Structure formats: structure tokens, C-alpha cells
Amino acid sequence: MNVITALAYLLASVLFIVSLKMLSSPKTARQGNLLGALAMLIAIVVTLLDQRILDFTYILIGLLIGSALGLIMAKNVQMTGMPQMVGVLNGFGGGASTLVAFSEYLRLSGDTSLTVWTNTSVTMDVLITIVLSLLIGTVTFVGSMVASSKLQGIMKSAPILYPMQKQTNTAMLLAVIVMGVFFVLDPSKWFLLVLIIGVSIILGVTSVIPIGGADMPVVISLMNSYSGLAGAMTGFVISNNVLIIAGTLVGTSGIILTKIMCKAMNRSLANVLFAGVGADYAAGTTTSETRTVIRYTPDDAAYMLENAQSVIIVPGYGLAVAQAQHVLQELASMLASQGALVRYAIHPVAGRMPGHMNVLLAEANEPYDLLMEMDQINDDFQNTDVALVIGANDVVNPAARTKKESPLYGMPILNVDQARTVMVVKRSLNPGFAGEDNDLFYDKKTMMVFGDAKTVVTGIVQLLKK
Amino acid sequence: MTETLMVSIYIFVLATFVGVEVISKVPPLLHTPLMSGSNAISGITIVGSLIAAGEGHGGLSVILGMVAVVFAMINVVGGFMVTDRMLKMFKKQSPKPPDSNK
Numbered sequence: 001m002n003v004i005t006a007l008a009y010l011l012a013s014v015l016f017i018v019s020l021k022m023l024s025s026p027k028t029a030r031q032g033n034l035l036g037a038l039a040m041l042i043a044i045v046v047t048l049l050d051q052r053i054l055d056f057t058y059i060l061i062g063l064l065i066g067s068a069l070g071l072i073m074a075k076n077v078q079m080t081g082m083p084q085m086v087g088v089l090n091g092f093g094g095g096a097s098t099l100v101a102f103s104e105y106l107r108l109s110g111d112t113s114l115t116v117w118t119n120t121s122v123t124m125d126v127l128i129t130i131v132l133s134l135l136i137g138t139v140t141f142v143g144s145m146v147a148s149s150k151l152q153g154i155m156k157s158a159p160i161l162y163p164m165q166k167q168t169n170t171a172m173l174l175a176v177i178v179m180g181v182f183f184v185l186d187p188s189k190w191f192l193l194v195l196i197i198g199v200s201i202i203l204g205v206t207s208v209i210p211i212g213g214a215d216m217p218v219v220i221s222l223m224n225s226y227s228g229l230a231g232a233m234t235g236f237v238i239s240n241n242v243l244i245i246a247g248t249l250v251g252t253s254g255i256i257l258t259k260i261m262c263k264a265m266n267r268s269l270a271n272v273l274f275a276g277v278g279a280d281y282a283a284g285t286t287t288s289e290t291r292t293v294i295r296y297t298p299d300d301a302a303y304m305l306e307n308a309q310s311v312i313i314v315p316g317y318g319l320a321v322a323q324a325q326h327v328l329q330e331l332a333s334m335l336a337s338q339g340a341l342v343r344y345a346i347h348p349v350a351g352r353m354p355g356h357m358n359v360l361l362a363e364a365n366e367p368y369d370l371l372m373e374m375d376q377i378n379d380d381f382q383n384t385d386v387a388l389v390i391g392a393n394d395v396v397n398p399a400a401r402t403k404k405e406s407p408l409y410g411m412p413i414l415n416v417d418q419a420r421t422v423m424v425v426k427r428s429l430n431p432g433f434a435g436e437d438n439d440l441f442y443d444k445k446t447m448m449v450f451g452d453a454k455t456v457v458t459g460i461v462q463l464l465k466k
Numbered sequence: 467m468t469e470t471l472m473v474s475i476y477i478f479v480l481a482t483f484v485g486v487e488v489i490s491k492v493p494p495l496l497h498t499p500l501m502s503g504s505n506a507i508s509g510i511t512i513v514g515s516l517i518a519a520g521e522g523h524g525g526l527s528v529i530l531g532m533v534a535v536v537f538a539m540i541n542v543v544g545g546f547m548v549t550d551r552m553l554k555m556f557k558k559q560s561p562k563p564p565d566s567n568k
Contacts (some may be wrong), residue, residue: 019507023496026558033549040507050517055521079552082548085548089548092544095534107518244474249488253504257500355494356498358498368556371495
């Protein structure tokens with residue numbers, strides 16, 4: 001690699017770091033992202049000028065097809081579908097790593113028809129990183145696609161469990177390692193690499209199917225991390241530092257987000273990955289006693305809100321499903337113009353991925369300074385007239401504080417029950433993802449308004465306009 | 467162990483620390499764009515893909531390289547564009563404060 005190429009890669013690496021740094025404020029985030037794109041462009045152009053590239057035909061075909069597909073996906077995806085989108089993109093990143101590693105092996109073999117291994121100068125570390133690249137890349141590709149299908153509803157979102165699941169997964173991982181060792185000892189055995197890819201594909205499926213739909217955000221974060229690691233491994237394979245730096249940045253980012261998600265759900269990563277929560281719990285808890293809730297109409301709700309000095313809105317994914325963000329924004333600004341203090345309380349796991357709810361509300365033109373994090377606003381509920389819960393359930397369930405046998409126990413929740421009045425807009429009394437009944441709905445100060453979030457909020461807005 | 471590998475490991479470890487420093491400063495508000503944006507950055511495997519696709523040996527190696535270019539490019543273009551789409555929606559509140567007449 002000549003000096004100019006090396007320096008250009010260094011520049012790209014620095015720009016990636018600056019770009020992520022600029023993501024720490026919504027004011028600079030957009031330029032930061034563009035800077036990241038610029039860094040990528042620099043890296044691509046420099047690579048194209050590399051003397052090793054002799055034929056541009058396949059490159060051009062690949063660049064055109066890939067860019068077109070990426071563009072179509074980015075233009076058409078709904079904001080509610082963002083987790084699936086990120087999952088699919090992760091998957092392609094991982095897939096690219098696998099392909100590059102295998103292609104590099106073919107090049108190193110000295111004879112691409114694989115009849116003989118003529119190369120004796122390949123060092124062991126290159127062979128090891130090829131194996132790791134194949135493993136991580138393939139698991140990322142397949143795992144992400146399975147996770148995305150679960151989120152998209154193509155696959156059943158409930159955990160799929162079978163006996164000896166953990167043991168078979170461990171066995172498969174061990175098998176990959178053993179085959180990897182044999183391959184490193186004798187790199188002419190290319191079929192071992194094919195077997196490693198095969199087992200990794202199965203592992204990608206079996207490691208994600210036991211995880212339930214509600215835990216998918218964690219899986220997506222984790223896959224994000226893997227795709228970065230896969231990139232870094234590819235960097236080891238082809239000895240390229242910009243790959244190592246960029247890949248590692250993404251790897252850490254994914255791990256940090258995974259940790260945040262796990263903390264917000266008060267679960268260990270191991271528990272998310274192996275416990276299959278939501279599969280067997282729901283059946284045991286449905287108590288036979290029938291409790292009654294007090295039903296209210298949108299008229300009652302409108303009256304209550306009109307007289308409220310302070311309102312905290314707690315949005316959940318149900319809001320997005322009903323596409324009620326826009327009309328909710330109208331309601332919020334209406335209440336604010338009447339003098340009430342209106343803010344949003346955003347739970348870390350509101351929506352289907354970290355920060356998802358913020359994007360959905362931003363799409364509805366809600367300014368981001370009204371969107372409060374849990375820690376910022378949790379103490380304010382006790383001084384608030386109305387807590388308006390729309391399409392959220394588990395994140396406001398007091399069982400998380402009290403009920404030891406509940407899967408929610410210990411999860412940090414929004415202190416909605418401390419508000420003077422709680423208003424819940426919900427389709428039905430069905431429990432949330434965790435399968436836990438919510439005592440909040442039966443509380444005397446809770447007003448349950450049943451119905452589709454969009455219909456109910458639109459109704460309230462119309463009543464307030466009068 | 468070769469010297470190149472040693473340098474690579476150094477870079478890998480140091481980059482981890484940079485990553486933790488930079489990423490922990492990103493507020494939860496922007497975690498989704500962070501994820502899709504960093505995701506686009508992980509498309510840096512495009513560099514390896516381009517080299518693999520352009521080696522001119524023909525055969526399987528180059529075809530795999532081309533598919534890798536397609537995959538990595540979907541990751542890069544899709545990632546940066548969708549992040550931009552999201553980030554341009556984030557707006558600060560218009561000048562009039564909401565609780566001025568409280």
C-alpha cells in the first residue's frame with residue numbers, strides 16, 4: 001500500500017470517528033452523518049485507485065446494483081419499520097464479510113479451481129481470521145434476516161423452543177471451532193470452510209428463533225455489533241486498518257446499545273438470548289377472578305385534559321401501529337396553547353429499538369426538546385395532573401416494582417401511577433408482550449378509554465376544538 | 467505472530483476505547499439514527515469487496531467479490547440515506563415557549 005492510499009484511509013478513519021462524535025447532539029447529527037458518508041466515499045475512491053484492481057466490470061455492476069437496491073430500500077421504508085430495515089442492512093454487511101473472506105481464501109489458494117493448495121507463504125493468523133470472518137459474517141447475515149422476518153411478521157414472533165436448544169447451539173459452535181483448527185493446520189481442505197459456513201447458517205437460525213418478538217431490539221443491537229466485528233475481522237484478513245477501526249467502532253456501538261437495552265429491561269444478555277421469555281409464562285398468570293375497570297368516553301377524557309395544568313404523554317408502540325402520532329402531536333400542541341405544560345416521557349424500550357419512539361414522534365413534527373428520557377421526567381409524575389398513556393403497557397406496569405414472580409419484576413418503569421389522574425388509551429385489556437396483567441388499569445384513579453388510538457385521540461381533538 | 471498482525475491488534479484494542487468514549491456520549495434521543503448510521507459505517511467491508519471483485523483472475527473469487535460489493539453497497543447507501551431521512555426530521559421547538567403563560 002503506498003503512502004497516499006494509507007493516508008487517505010487514515011483520513012477516512014478520522015472522519016468516521018468525528019462523524020460519530022457529531023451524533024451526540026441533534027444539532028450536528030445530520031452533518032455528522034453526511035461526514036460519515038464522505039469518509040466512505042473517500043475510502044471507496046482510494047480503493048478503486050489501488051493498483052491491485054485490474055478489472056472494473058464486476059465492480060461497476062456490483063456498485064450499481066447495490067446502490068440502487070440501497071436507495072430503493074431507504075426511500076420506501078416506513079419509520080415504524082426501521083428495526084427491520086436496520087436488521088436487513090446489518091445482515092448484508094455481515095454477508096459481505098463472509099463473501100470477502102471466502103474470496104480472499106480462493107485468491108490465496110493460488111489456484112482458484114481448488115484442486116491444489118499451492119501457496120505455502122500464508123501465515124496462520126490470516127487463516128484464523130478467515131475462519132472467524134466466515135463464522136461471524138454468516139451468523140450476522142442469517143440471524144439478522146431471521147430477526148427482521150420476526151419483526152416484519154413474516155415469521156411467528158413468539159419464541160420457538162425445543163429440548164436441548166442451548167446444548168445443540170454450543171455443540172455447533174464447538175464444531176465450527178474444531179473444523180477451524182483442522183482447516184488452519186491444513187488450508188488445502190477448502191470443504192471445511194464450506195462446512196463452517198453451513199453450520200454457521202444453521203447457528204444463525206437456531207440462535208435467534210428462541211428469542212421472542214419483544215426482545216428483538218436487543219438482537220438487532222447485538223447483530224449491529226456483530227456486523228461491525230465481522231468488518232473488523234475482514235480488516236484482519238486483508239490487513240486493512242480502516243476496516244479494523246470502522247468495524248470496531250460499530251462493534252462497540254452495538255455492544256453499548258445492547259447493554260442499555262438489557263438494563264432497561266432489567267435482564268442479563270444471557271437471559272434475553274436463552275430464556276425464551278413470553279413462551280410459557282402467560283398461561284400461568286391469568287387469575288380466575290374477574291376484575292372490572294372503569295370505562296370512560298373520549299368526552300370524559302377531553303374534559304379532563306382541558307382542565308389539566310400539566311400533562312405527560314407516555315407513548316408506546318401501539319401508538320405507532322395505529323398511526324396516531326400526527327393527531328397526538330395536534331392534541332399536544334393544542335393543550336400547550338391553552339397553557340398546559342405538555343411533555344413526553346420516553347421509556348428506553350418504547351418502540352421496537354433504542355430511540356425508536358423519538359424518531360416516530362420527530363416524524364410527526366414533535367420538537368425533540370419535549371421528548372424526555374425516563375430519568376429526566378420520572379420524578380415529575382407526582383406533580384402532574386394527567387399522565388396520558390397511549391399504546392404502552394409493560395413500561396408502565398407497577399408489577400415491575402412489586403410482583404416478584406412476574407417476568408417484568410425489576411424492570412425500570414415510568415412512574416405513571418404517581419400522577420393525579422392516569423388516562424389509558426388502549427384497544428383492549430390484553431396483556432403486553434411480557435404476558436403480565438396490568439394492575440394500573442384497575443386503579444381507581446385510572447380512566448380507561450378503549451378504542452383505536454387514532455380514533456380516540458382524533459375524537460378528543462375534535463371535542464377540544466369546540 | 468507477524469508484525470502486521472500485532473499492529474492490527476493494537477489498532478483494534480485502541481479503537482475499542484475510542485468507540486466507547488464516542489458512543490457513550492450519544493443521547494438516547496438519537497439511538498436509532500446512531501444504530502443505522504453506525505450500521506452504514508460497518509459497510510466499510512466495501513473496501514475488501516472492491517479488491518476481491520477487481521482482481522481480474524476471473525472465476526469464483528471475482529463473482530463472490532461482486533456479490534460482496536452488492537451487499538456492502540446496500541448496507542452503505544441504504545444506511546446513510548435512511549439515517550439522513552431520520553435526522554432531518556429532528557427539529558427544535560419553535561421560539562415561543564409553551565409554558566410562558568403558566
